[in-house]
Amino acid sequence: MQDILFDFISKYVSLTEEEKNTILSLDIFRSIKKGTTLLKEGQKSKDSYFVLKGCIRTYYVLDGEEKTTAFYTEMEVLTPPCVISKTPSEYYVSCIEDTILTVSNSDMEMEINRKFPKFETLCKILSEELLAKQQIDFDEFKTSSPEKRYLNLIQKRPELIQRVPQHQLASYLGVKPQSLSRLRARIVGKNKG
Amino acid sequence: MQDILFDFISKYVSLTEEEKNTILSLDIFRSIKKGTTLLKEGQKSKDSYFVLKGCIRTYYVLDGEEKTTAFYTEMEVLTPPCVISKTPSEYYVSCIEDTILTVSNSDMEMEINRKFPKFETLCKILSEELLAKQQIDFDEFKTSSPEKRYLNLIQKRPELIQRVPQHQLASYLGVKPQSLSRLRARIVGKNKG
DNA sequence: TTCATTTCTTAACTTAAGTGAACAATTTAA
DNA sequence: TTAAATTGTTCACTTAAGTTAAGAAATGAA
Numbered sequence: 001m002q003d004i005l006f007d008f009i010s011k012y013v014s015l016t017e018e019e020k021n022t023i024l025s026l027d028i029f030r031s032i033k034k035g036t037t038l039l040k041e042g043q044k045s046k047d048s049y050f051v052l053k054g055c056i057r058t059y060y061v062l063d064g065e066e067k068t069t070a071f072y073t074e075m076e077v078l079t080p081p082c083v084i085s086k087t088p089s090e091y092y093v094s095c096i097e098d099t100i101l102t103v104s105n106s107d108m109e110m111e112i113n114r115k116f117p118k119f120e121t122l123c124k125i126l127s128e129e130l131l132a133k134q135q136i137d138f139d140e141f142k143t144s145s146p147e148k149r150y151l152n153l154i155q156k157r158p159e160l161i162q163r164v165p166q167h168q169l170a171s172y173l174g175v176k177p178q179s180l181s182r183l184r185a186r187i188v189g190k191n192k193g
Numbered sequence: 194m195q196d197i198l199f200d201f202i203s204k205y206v207s208l209t210e211e212e213k214n215t216i217l218s219l220d221i222f223r224s225i226k227k228g229t230t231l232l233k234e235g236q237k238s239k240d241s242y243f244v245l246k247g248c249i250r251t252y253y254v255l256d257g258e259e260k261t262t263a264f265y266t267e268m269e270v271l272t273p274p275c276v277i278s279k280t281p282s283e284y285y286v287s288c289i290e291d292t293i294l295t296v297s298n299s300d301m302e303m304e305i306n307r308k309f310p311k312f313e314t315l316c317k318i319l320s321e322e323l324l325a326k327q328q329i330d331f332d333e334f335k336t337s338s339p340e341k342r343y344l345n346l347i348q349k350r351p352e353l354i355q356r357v358p359q360h361q362l363a364s365y366l367g368v369k370p371q372s373l374s375r376l377r378a379r380i381v382g383k384n385k386g
Numbered sequence: 387t388t389c390a391t392t393t394c395t396t397a398a399c400t401t402a403a404g405t406g407a408a409c410a411a412t413t414t415a416a
Numbered sequence: 417t418t419a420a421a422t423t424g425t426t427c428a429c430t431t432a433a434g435t436t437a438a439g440a441a442a443t444g445a446a
Contacts, residue, residue, distance in 0.1 A: 062336060069332040081325035090329070117310065124317040131324045132274035136283070138331045139262040142367045143255060145434090146403075166424060174335045179403050181425050186402090338404090339433075359394060372433050374395050379432090 001029060004052050005102060008075060013122045022115060028102040032095045039080060039093040046105035048079040054099025055163055059171075060091045068168040071096075071160055077126065096164065146175045147183050194222060197245050198295060201268060206315045215308060221295040225288045232273060232286040239298035241272040247292025248356055252364075253284045261361040264289075264353060270319065289357065339368045340376050 002024060009015055032038070032054070039045050041061060049056065051072050058078070059068040069091070072078045082089040083106060113120045140152060150173055154161065161169065167177040175183070195217060202208055225231070225247070232238050234254060242249065244265050251271070252261040262284070265271045275282040276299060306313045333345060343366055347354065354362065363373040 058332075060332065060336060067336045069335050070328075079321070079325070081329050084321050084325035091332070120313055120317055124313055124320065127317065127320040127324050128272070128277055131320050131327065132272070132277035134324065134327055134331065135263075136274050138327065138334070139251075139253065139284070141331070141334065142262050143253060143260045143364070165422090167422095171335070176404060177424075178405080178426085182403080185425085358392090360392095369434060370394075371396085371435080375433080378395085 001052060001100060004075075005050065008050075009122060012125050013118050019116055022112065026104070026108055026112075028104050028108070030101055030103050032099045032101065034095055034098050037092060037094040039082075039089050039091075041090060041092055042088045044082065044086070044088055045080065046083055046107065047103050048077065048083060048105070048109075049093070050077050050102045050104075051075070052100045052102065054095060054097040054101070056093055056095050056099060056101070057164075057168060058091050058093050059168075066168075067171045069172065071164060071168075071172065073157075073160070073163075077130065079127075096168070141174070146173055146179065147187065149173045150180070150183060151187070194245060194293060197268075198243065201243075202315060205318050206311050212309055215305065219297070219301055219305075221297050221301075223294055223296050225292045225294065227288055227291050230285060230287040232275075232282050232284075234283060234285055235281045237275065237279075237281055238273065239276055239300065240296050241270065241276060241298070241302075242286070243270050243295045243297075244268070245293045245295065247288060247290040247294070249286055249288050249292060249294070250357075250361060251284050251286050252361075259361075260364045262365065264357060264361075264365065266350075266353070266356075270323065272320075289361070334367070339366055339372065340380065342366045343373070343376060344380070 002020075005023075006015060006020060029052075038049065038056065039047070049072070051074055053074060055071055055073045056078065057068050057072070058070045058080070059066045061067075070078075078093070080089055080091070080093060109119075109123070113123075141149060144152060153169075153173070164172075166180055170177040170180040173180060195213075198216075199208060199213060222245075231242065231249065232240070242265070244267055246267060248264055248266045249271065250261050250265070251263045251273070252259045254260075263271075271286070273282055273284070273286060302312075302316070306316075334342060337345060346362075346366070357365075359373055360370040363370040366373060368376070
């Protein structure tokens with residue numbers, strides 16, 4: 001399990017055994033049951049998550065309705081905005097499958113950065129990459145219709161459509177569950193006739 | 194003009210005179226005329242921009258149509274995704290006003306990072322903050338109707354509505370120019386009766 | 387200044403998404 | 417195992433966005 005993390009890190013910076021041991025000594029690996037909530041609206045938190053196996057989602061509760069805005073699966077990192085802004089969280093984070101992840105807080109991060117400055121480089125590269133990736137995702141969302149977004153998702157993350165309940169996918173795509181149902185029926189119809 | 198940049202940086206890390214002089218020696222300040230294109234689709238670039246005065250926008254050309262996805266105004270930073278991915282740019286960047294900005298490339302950045310490691314900390318903090326901010330923007334976009342997005346924009350960046358042509362604002366809000374016109378008329382109507 | 391271009395608005399019509407409700411299928415919990 | 421809750425689909429109806437077109441207003445260039 002640790003190897004997945006180390007392989008991931010090694011893509012960005014090389015790691016010595018000493019550094020690996022320091023990371024392991026922090027005891028950051030967690031097994032979480034499906035349905036568990038990791039972060040609630042209004043809570044303060046310093047925790048970042050790296051998903052090794054499984055899936056977590058972020059969602060808001062607006063007018064009593066859940067609005068799912070993101071899914072994080074294998075090899076993806078989530079640092080909730082409240083960790084950066086140091087304000088109470090605006091949203092929930094929960095596991096939609098049994099999930100294995102690492103939980104690291106900003107204190108631990110600072111501690112590692114102090115011992116191994118190259119860790120700061122890793123964090124910089126990672127957040128720059130994530131920012132660029134998310135800019136493109138946002139641009140695609142803005143310039144596409146709901147139907148195009150769904151077709152785009154089939155291309156880019158086909159497994160997500162299998163793993164995730166439709167009504168959560170719907171708000172992720174910016175539409176109501178009924179509209180997603182209809183839109184899918186429309187696509188199937190097109191492929192037939 | 195330099196002071197604006199140094200004040201901005203000082204919010205994140207303290208700067209010595211030596212460091213300031215090193216930055217100044219790089220000759221990064223540029224005055225750009227309205228309408229100038231800074232980056233074209235298909236071009237490779239290593240340049241990041243920090244807007245001191247004026248406004249730049251990013252836009253795609255899809256099916257012969259311009260799709261504006263972002264505006265960067267005073268005190269905002271843009272590192273185009275192509276700089277991170279090291280691939281040809283998918284979009285254009287151009288000035289929609291006479292603009293004063295800094296242009297810094299990744300080689301210069303590495304040079305400074307080598308001399309002053311605290312610069313790496315600055316970059317890390319900046320991109321983490323930008324990532325968090327953009328996550329929230331994206332979430333708000335997903336969970337709002339076009340009308341709500343427009344009302345939200347009036348709250349958050351009222352000056353933008355004055356500075357920017359409507360048809361560019363429209364694609365920024367994810368609708369056609371005609372829909373933005375209609376939507377605005379609808380809002381005015383509501384406030385009357 | 388004048389002409390051409392760009393920008394913005396309005397309108398009529400088409401298409402698709404939102405809404406409320408019903409129902410079947412599936413999952414969860416007692 | 418059964419009842420309750422959740423989930424997904426369909427339908428009729430409403431509302432809003434996309435499309436096409438026309439014309440007015442503003443802008444820019446010759």
